[in-house]
Amino acid sequence: MSRIGKLPIVLPQNVQLNVSDDNIVTVKGPKGELKQKINPSVKIKVENNHIILERENDEVRSYHGLYRALVANMVHGVSEGFKIVQEIIGVGYKADAQNNLLELALGYSHNIFMEMPSEVKVTTINERGKPPTIILESIDKQLLGQVASKIRSLRKPEPYKGKGIRFQNEVLRKKAGKSAVQK
Secondary structure (H helix, E strand, O other), X not given: OOOOOOOOEEOOOOOEEEEOOOOEEEEEOOOOEEEEEOOOOEEEEEEOOEEEEEEOOHHHHHHHHHHHHHHHHHHHHHHOOEEEEEEEEOOOOEEEEEOOEEEEEOOOOOOEEEEOOOOOEEEEEOOOOOXXXXXXXXXXXXXXXXXXXXXXXXXXXXXXXXXXXXXXXXXXXXXXXXXXXXX
16 A cells, blocks of 8 residues: 555645546635546545545556645645745846746846746845845646746756755755865
8 A cells, every 4th residue: 555645635625626537636726726637546535524545456556646646736736825935146146027927147148038837926036135036836836846947957056156046945065176285
């Protein structure tokens, strides 16, 4: 039995779960609606405000925990939402968000413009004395992680000074660099 798959998911009062005949799970909540197709061998039951996933046979054993995690993320996303905070470390590095367009100045010869998906809300904070901050919010955890990863890939933190885009509270291992040789 999957350790993750057998855990029940608490269904909040303001969230509705519906499973269609073609195995599409729809979760509706105050923040929005998400859909996910699941394997027909994994059955979803709702008992006493708890969602329980069961598998019919051991052929879909590897999917049991996966679908439980996906449904749990959907329930959490439509009820509370997800948030990722990134910091930009480096002299002259800037970030600016207008509507769904993110403008980044990362030391290249030109600014980078990224259009965000409609499901992702982006805001930036530029305070004096602190590094520029990008705040990404969405109900879809997978899409949010993908967008954050794409932003980080534009200027990964380098190992000597740590300049680049990093997640908030991310710990980087820095290298020592060159040292003078004494003779």
